[in-house]
Every structure is written in C-alpha cells, then in structure tokens.
Amino acid sequence: MKKLSASILSLVLLTSTFSSIQAADNSLSVRLNGEQIQFGKSAPIVEKGVTLVPIRSLLNNMGIKVKWDEVTRTISGTKEGLSFSLQIGSTKATANGKAVQLDVAPKQTGNVTYVPIRFVAEAAGYQVAWNPSLHRVTLTSKQQSEGGRGFLWKIENKGNTVYLLGTIHLADGSMYPLRPEIENAFKAADYLGVEVDLMKGPSEESKKLIADLSVYKDGTKLQDHISAETYKKVTAFLKAQGLPENSFDNFKTWFVEKQILYIKSSQGEQKQDMGIDRYLMEKAYKAKKPVISLENMELQFQAMDNFSDSLNERLLLQNLEPGSPNPPTPDVSLDFLAKMWSEGDYDALAEASKFIGFDAEWVKAQMVDRNVPMVEKIKGYLNSGKKETYFIGVGSLHLLGDVGMVTLLEKEGFKLEKQ
Numbered sequence: 215m216k217k218l219s220a221s222i223l224s225l226v227l228l229t230s231t232f233s234s235i236q237a238a239d240n241s242l243s244v245r246l247n248g249e250q251i252q253f254g255k256s257a258p259i260v261e262k263g264v265t266l267v268p269i270r271s272l273l274n275n276m277g278i279k280v281k282w283d284e285v286t287r288t289i290s291g292t293k294e295g296l297s298f299s300l301q302i303g304s305t306k307a308t309a310n311g312k313a314v315q316l317d318v319a320p321k322q323t324g325n326v327t328y329v330p331i332r333f334v335a336e337a338a339g340y341q342v343a344w345n346p347s348l349h350r351v352t353l354t355s356k357q358q359s360e361g362g363r364g365f366l367w368k369i370e371n372k373g374n375t376v377y378l379l380g381t382i383h384l385a386d387g388s389m390y391p392l393r394p395e396i397e398n399a400f401k402a403a404d405y406l407g408v409e410v411d412l413m414k415g416p417s418e419e420s421k422k423l424i425a426d427l428s429v430y431k432d433g434t435k436l437q438d439h440i441s442a443e444t445y446k447k448v449t450a451f452l453k454a455q456g457l458p459e460n461s462f463d464n465f466k467t468w469f470v471e472k473q474i475l476y477i478k479s480s481q482g483e484q485k486q487d488m489g490i491d492r493y494l495m496e497k498a499y500k501a502k503k504p505v506i507s508l509e510n511m512e513l514q515f516q517a518m519d520n521f522s523d524s525l526n527e528r529l530l531l532q533n534l535e536p537g538s539p540n541p542p543t544p545d546v547s548l549d550f551l552a553k554m555w556s557e558g559d560y561d562a563l564a565e566a567s568k569f570i571g572f573d574a575e576w577v578k579a580q581m582v583d584r585n586v587p588m589v590e591k592i593k594g595y596l597n598s599g600k601k602e603t604y605f606i607g608v609g610s611l612h613l614l615g616d617v618g619m620v621t622l623l624e625k626e627g628f629k630l631e632k633q
Contacts, residue, residue, distance in 0.1 A: 244272075244331065244351045246340075247387045251275050256326045258351075264318040265344075265351055266328035276353075278338055289320065289329070291338065298337035300329060309337035343390075354387045363393050363558030364490065365610055366633040367620060369592075373601035376592055377403065378619070378630070380563065380610030381490040382555045384479055384548055389490065389556055395633045403605035406498040407506045407591075413495045416511070423512050427519045428469035435463045436470060440527045447534045448474075467526035468518045474533050490555075494607050508588045508608070517579050525575050542573035555610060560632070567615030582617045589622045596628065 242258045244251045244267060251271055258267040269289065273280050278291040287302040300307040305316040320329045331351055332342050341354040365380035377399040382389070391397070400406070416424070430436075437445045449459040451474060462470045498505050521529075525542055532541040554562045569577050588608065595604050613620045620630055 242349050242351070244353065245387065246275050246353045247355055249275075258331070259328060261318045265331045266318065266321070267331045269320075269327045269329045269334075272329070272331065272334060276335075276338055276340070278334075289327070291334065293338045296337060296339050298334060300333070302327065307333060309333065341391075352387060352390075354390060364396055364555055365558060365560060365563060365613060366396055366399065367630040368399070368633050369596060369623065369628050369630050371596040371628060372599065374596050374598060375402075375603040376595055377603070377605045377633070378592070378613070378623075379490075379494075379605065379607045380555075380613045381494070381607045382551060382610060383489045383491055385489045385493075385552065385555075389552065390493070392490075392493075399633065400494065400497065400605045402603055403503065404602045405504050405506050405604045406494055407508050407595075407604055407606040408491055408495060409507070409509050409588075409608055410511050410514075411495065411505045411507045412492070413499055413505070420511055420515075423515060424469075427515055428466055429464050430466060436465060436467065437463065439467055439523055440530065444527055444531055444534075447531070451534060466519070467523065467530055468521055471526065471530040471533050472518075474530070478533070491607055491609075494605075506604075508591050508606070509584065514584075517583065521579065522575060525573055528573070529576075542576050544571045551610075560614075563610055564614045567611060567613070567618055569615060577617070581612065581615075585612055585617055585619050585622060588612070589619050589626075592619070592623065593626060593628075 242260065242265065244253075244258060251267075253268050253271045256268045256271075258265055260266070269280075273291060276293065278293045281290045282288075283290070288299055289301075290299040291297065296310055298307065298309045300316070300320050302320050302322055305319045307314045307316050314333065316330055316333060318330055320327065322328070331353075335342050335353050339355065343352040343354070344350075364382075367378045369376045369378065379396060379399075430439075436448070440448075448462055448470065452459050452461050455477060462473070465473075495505060497503075528538075528540060528542045531538040532543065553559075554566070569581070592604075592606060595602070608619065612618065615621065623630060
C-alpha cells in the first residue's frame with residue numbers, strides 16, 4: 215500500500231459508518247449556542263477547578279454591554295435587563311443585584327483580563343454545561359434552551375422495558391436540554407443501546423479493515439471510477455480546503471464521499487460532537503451505565519464497499535453539490551432535520567421515512583439490511599426473562615415507514631406507546 219499523507223491517514227483512522235470519531239483534544243474549548251468561541255492566542259485557563267476566559271472574546275460573542283472603571287478596576291456588564299459586576303483581584307461580585315462570593319477572582323495577565331465564565335454566563339441568563347470527556351464548556355441562551363422533543367416510544371414485554379429514541383447525529387445547542395421524558399427514561403434504563411459505541415474508538419482490527427477496504431489495489435485510481443467532471447469537483451474541493459489536489463487519488467469513491475461529508479459537517483452549524491447519540495454515550499459513560507452496540511462497524515464498511523460505482527458516484531456528487539442531477543436521496547437540509555427533531559414532528563418524520571425518490575440500492579443497504587438485525591436484538595431484550603430496562607437510541611430515519619423499526623416491531627405484535 216502506498217504511503218498515505220498525514221492528513222488523509224488521520225481521516226482513515228477516524229472514520230466510522232455513521233459519523234467520524236473525534237480525535238482526542240485536551241485543549242479547553244467553549245461553545246456558545248453551538249458555535250465555538252475563538253480566543254486567539256489567549257486560551258482559557260483553569261484555576262482551582264474554575265474556568266476563566268478572556269473577557270473581551272466572551273462578552274463580544276454574548277452581546278453584553280460592558281463598562282470598565284479604571285479607578286476601582288471593576289467590570290460591569292448588562293444584557294436584556296440582567297447585570298453583573300466584578301473586580302480584578304477580588305472574590306466579591308454582584309449578579310442581578312445580589313452579592314456573590316467567587317471561588318476564584320478575576321485576574322489580568324499581561325493585557326488580557328480573565329473572568330470566571332460560569333459566573334458571567336449565568337448572570338447574563340445563559341445555561342452552562344461542562345463536558346469533561348471533550349474538555350468543553352457549553353453555553354446556551356434562553357432563546358435556545360427550550361431544547362428538543364425528539365421521537366420516543368416505550369415498549370413493555372415480560373417485565374422488560376425498551377425505550378426507543380429516534381436521534382439526530384448532528385446537533386447544536388438549541389436541542390438541549392432534552393425534555394424530561396427522555397432524560398427520565400434514560401435514567402431508568404439499565405443499559406444504553408446505540409448503533410455503534412463510538413466512545414471506545416476504532417479497534418486495531420477496524421483500523422486495518424478501513425485501511426484495507428478504502429484503497430484501490432488493482433492499479434486503478436479514483437479518477438478511473440468516476441467521470442472526469444466529478445473528479446474535477448473533487449480536486450476543486452480539496453484545493454479549497456488547502457489540501458493537495460491528488461490527496462484522494464488512491465481512495466475508493468465511497469470512502470472519499472465519507473471524508474468530504476465529515477469535512478463539510480465539521481464546518482456547519484450542527485456538530486457531530488453535539489449530536490444526541492454522542493450526548494447519550496457521554497452521559498452513560500459518566501454514570502457507568504453499560505453501552506451496547508446494536509450494529510457491527512466492520513460490516514457497515516463492507517456494505518458501503520459493495521455499493522455499485524453508479525450509486526457511489528451519485529452519493530459523492532450529491533455531497534459535493536447539493537442539488538446535483540439524479541441524486542440517490544432527496545436533498546434535505548440539516549436545518550430541516552434539526553427543526554423536525556426539535557419539534558418532535560412525527561408526521562414530518564413519517565413522510566420523510568417513505569423514502570420517495572430514494573435509490574432502492576441505498577434503501578436496502580442503509581435501512582432494510584440494518585433495521586432488521588437491530589430489531590432482532592431489541593426483540594431479544596423484550597423476550598428475555600431478566601426484567602431489565604433498555605434505552606435505545608438510533609437515527610430517526612430508521613424508525614418509521616414500511617421498513618422502519620417501529621413498524622417491524624409492531625408487526626411482531628409488540629405495542630409501542632409514544633412518550
């Protein structure tokens with residue numbers, strides 16, 4: 215196998231069928247309503263367990279009006295009737311007219327003023343969440359904090375309970391917090407079931423399989439399997455990303471399509487690391503709740519590797535240019551999917567799950583061939599004599615329609631109740 219460039223090799227090792235696994239990053243980051251705040255050279259710091267951030271970047275992104283008193287070295291901020299004040303070097307502060315004792319005082323380092331992010335954010339009306347596994351602080355404004363309703367069913371049989379949640383793999387801060395019915399169902403569960411447990415990271419076998427399946431071994435290259443016009447669009451995309459135009463030449467069409475999907479999704483408003491699946495897995499690991507994979511990652515790579523050249527090129531084109539002719543799946547924006555999920559619009563989900571306009575080969579591989587085995591596992595949980603509770607989260611499009619998991623379970627005689 216020809217030596218891979220460092221940028222492409224990193225993609226090989228971080229790809230999964232459903233979403234790319236994020237590389238470990240120990241640097242602390244802050245997201246405001248799903249968007250990462252850029253602090254430039256002055257990175258956030260942690261003192262005594264308290265996160266302090268450069269005040270200028272924070273307040274500018276929050277839209278807070280700020281005043282600085284040079285004599286008393288006091289910072290005051292106001293936003294939508296809320297206010298706070300704090301003093302450099304002092305642990306005494308005020309938030310909306312009430313005195314507050316800070317654990318760590320604001321400080322100045324060089325020309326940069328650092329303030330406790332939780333105090334400032336909560337005083338200004340933001341919800342604050344800390345994700346230790348991703349080393350991230352998430353801030354959600356009042357307007358964004360109504361959260362998402364999602365799609366949730368409850369199934370009971372022989373003393374066993376399965377909560378089946380339709381998830382969305384890419385999300386933003388507007389989808390949190392999840393409604394109480396979802397959180398309570400998760401809390402009651404003995405196990406979390408997901409498509410694939412991405413928190414473990416790919417095994418050595420999976421890495422080898424990806425590396426083996428993703429490249430051409432017959433002497434051909436990507437340009438031999440797609441049209442010249444499509445290849446030009448691939449090289450243009452790479453050039454726009456600052457990557458060598460031949461970076462994908464040795465890789466198969468399906469693998470190139472997944473890498474472009476990963477790159478484009480990482481640049482959008484909805485992020486994979488804020489997806490509902492990711493949130494559930496992080497929550498399960500923190501609570502030491504066992505996580506079960508309903509699917510086999512290796513089998514999914516092999517399934518994509520078996521796609522026809524025609525389907526692979528159409529998927530690639532659709533990914534490169536939404537609105538391309540003869541797409542294998544309808545062009546549906548992430549914003550539409552996010553809105554459908556946030557509102558818990560079962561009718562819209564049912565309509566989308568009819569797969570009208572979808573390529574039959576794609577539907578069979580991505581829905582039929584995956585839904586049936588997942589339903590078999592759920593049937594096993596429901597028919598066991600263990601009297602246990604499972605919380606199952608899978609992509610929402612797997613649930614409704616003629617080949618959906620809800621439909622298949624109902625055909626087996628199980629009663630599903632919307633929650």
